Amino acid sequence: MDLELTDQVALVTGAASGIGQHLALGYAAAGAKVVVNDINADGVAQTVAAILAQGGEAMAAAVDITELSNAEGMINDATKAYGRVDILVNNAALLTEHTMYLETDPASCEREIRVILFGTMHCTRAVLPGMIERGHGKILNIATDAARIGQEREANYSAAKGGVISFAKSIAKEVGRHSINVNVVSPGATNSPMRINLQVGLKEKLGEERWLAREEKVKRLYPLRRIGEMEDITNAVMFLTSNAARHITGQVISVNGGFAMVG
Numbered sequence: 001m002d003l004e005l006t007d008q009v010a011l012v013t014g015a016a017s018g019i020g021q022h023l024a025l026g027y028a029a030a031g032a033k034v035v036v037n038d039i040n041a042d043g044v045a046q047t048v049a050a051i052l053a054q055g056g057e058a059m060a061a062a063v064d065i066t067e068l069s070n071a072e073g074m075i076n077d078a079t080k081a082y083g084r085v086d087i088l089v090n091n092a093a094l095l096t097e098h099t100m101y102l103e104t105d106p107a108s109c110e111r112e113i114r115v116i117l118f119g120t121m122h123c124t125r126a127v128l129p130g131m132i133e134r135g136h137g138k139i140l141n142i143a144t145d146a147a148r149i150g151q152e153r154e155a156n157y158s159a160a161k162g163g164v165i166s167f168a169k170s171i172a173k174e175v176g177r178h179s180i181n182v183n184v185v186s187p188g189a190t191n192s193p194m195r196i197n198l199q200v201g202l203k204e205k206l207g208e209e210r211w212l213a214r215e216e217k218v219k220r221l222y223p224l225r226r227i228g229e230m231e232d233i234t235n236a237v238m239f240l241t242s243n244a245a246r247h248i249t250g251q252v253i254s255v256n257g258g259f260a261m262v263g
């Protein structure tokens with residue numbers, strides 16, 4: 001299937017590392033022009049350099065999306081450079097604490113909600129007027145199965161992501177008449193550098209044998225008996241932001257090896 005992403009303009013937030021970076025490289029390989037956003041300027045420069053090295057086209061947008069004016073400036077710069085933004089992927093996120101809710105720091109709770117929920121809302125507010133004017137656009141929010149079924153020690157993160165899911169459904173209803181699709185991909189555990197680093201720490205803490213037993217136990221929670229890889233997520237995102245998915249909107253698609261089966 002040809003996703004026809006050539007010459008599309010795709011903006012990916014949180015693209016300095018992990019799934020966002022993998023996605024930015026994927027769009028570029030498919031012929032799209034990519035706007036690489038992240039608060040981590042060095043990581044943004046690395047992603048842009050990797051895209052240019054593979055013969056693709058990309059521009060840097062190293063801004064903090066928790067400020068609406070930054071999101072608006074980023075869309076203006078992208079529009080000046082590439083004429084428009086066709087695809088917005090709200091991927092940037094922060095998981096600061098893996099702690100029971102009452103032990104979490106209210107300040108880090110606020111930061112998680114600002115990055116995940118307000119970041120998504122600000123970028124959407126900035127990109128929508130142009131999409132409405134042109135009568136087409138694709139918005140894809142990255143959530144988490146922790147938001148769909150609940151997850152202890154991730155209450156702040158899952159609350160913010162739950163907001164992202166509800167926001168996507170409401171916006172899908174508002175802008176469907178302009179041929180703008182708004183969907184959500186909800187990953188289960190995925191081997192991004194963030195998860196791999198967490199596992200390295202756990203292995204040091206538990207020792208090799210106990211860590212392996214724990215990892216096997218985790219895999220048994222997944223009917224497909226595997227942890228996701230970054231391409232599992234980016235394949236779904238690229239499909240949902242292509243015209244092959246033109247009749248899909250307001251949906252939440254879990255990409256999770258069957259971990260949570262939400263009706």
Ligand SMILES: NC(=O)c1ccc[n+]([C@@H]2O[C@H](COP(=O)([O-])OP(=O)(O)OC[C@H]3O[C@@H](n4cnc5c(N)ncnc54)[C@H](O)[C@@H]3O)[C@@H](O)[C@H]2O)c1
Nearest residue numbers: 014018019038039064065091092093144187189190192194
């Ligand atoms: N890896 C997993 O197991 C997993 C599971 C479920 C959901 N997810 C979701 O997938 C997405 C990607 O996760 P990842 O594992 O690649 O994590 P990651 O930490 O590598 O990527 C998140 C990126 O967001 C950026 N970011 C943070 N605050 C920002 C801000 N204010 N402005 C701009 N950028 C900012 C970070 O610098 C980072 O580069 C996230 O939305 C995450 O919640 C991941």
